[in-house]
Amino acid sequence: MLFWTADATARIVRAQVVDTAVGSTPLVRFEPERWGAPYRGRPTPDGYHLIVAPNPGIRHHLLLPGPDPPARGAFLTPVIPWDAWHPERLEAARAFWQFAARPRASPAPRSPAPRPHPRGLKIAYMAWALDLAAAGVSERDIHRAVIGEPPAAWEDSGARRRIRTLLATARRWRDGAAFQLLRPPRRLLAG
Numbered sequence: 773m774l775f776w777t778a779d780a781t782a783r784i785v786r787a788q789v790v791d792t793a794v795g796s797t798p799l800v801r802f803e804p805e806r807w808g809a810p811y812r813g814r815p816t817p818d819g820y821h822l823i824v825a826p827n828p829g830i831r832h833h834l835l836l837p838g839p840d841p842p843a844r845g846a847f848l849t850p851v852i853p854w855d856a857w858h859p860e861r862l863e864a865a866r867a868f869w870q871f872a873a874r875p876r877a878s879p880a881p882r883s884p885a886p887r888p889h890p891r892g893l894k895i896a897y898m899a900w901a902l903d904l905a906a907a908g909v910s911e912r913d914i915h916r917a918v919i920g921e922p923p924a925a926w927e928d929s930g931a932r933r934r935i936r937t938l939l940a941t942a943r944r945w946r947d948g949a950a951f952q953l954l955r956p957p958r959r960l961l962a963g
Contacts, residue, residue, distance in 0.1 A: 782857035783864040784833040787848040800872040802836075802846045807872055815839040824871075832868040898942035901935070905942075911935050 789802070804811045809826035820841050822834040836842060850865040852858065897918050904914045915922045915935045923929045 782860040786851040789846045902942040
């Protein structure tokens with residue numbers, strides 16, 4: 773299971789622990805073992821990230837405040853930010869609440885998950901590498917930040933060539949190649 777930062781996925785469900793005296797009666801208690809699905813959790817910089825996977829094609833991503841999971845049986849309520857991904861976040865919260873209220877009976881979400889651009893992650897890495905290079909960070913440190921720990925034999929490694937290629941591509945995009953995405957596609961002549 774992959775853990776992402778909270779802003780990297782639109783279908784993350786932010787939840788917070790509430791007291792039963794506040795507001796209406798919550799629908800869900802924090803009892804992952806009673807939900808009847810495999811789950812994994814870990815602390816992240818954004819809070820405690822819990823992934824519950826009731827079916828092979830369905831995963832519920834919960835983000836809970838604090839580095840530790842809430843106490844067993846604590847009441848949860850969703851917190852849905854008003855941003856560009858509000859409809860997807862609302863649908864994800866609805867799907868999780870429906871699953872947690874009646875475990876093992878979770879239907880597939882009504883709206884499909886947003887489809888990212890196939891090069892979206894590479895473009896994000898290029899922008900990040902370009903920002904680091906502009907700040908004067910070495911290629912080795914850029915590799916460490918963007919891809920991971922560089923190999924010990926840095927001078928002869930393919931990792932050094934990969935990061936240089938990534939930076940060269942990012943500079944080409946910065947200098948105007950990105951505008952080609954805005955142009956309409958050329959028609960091929962039949963012949």
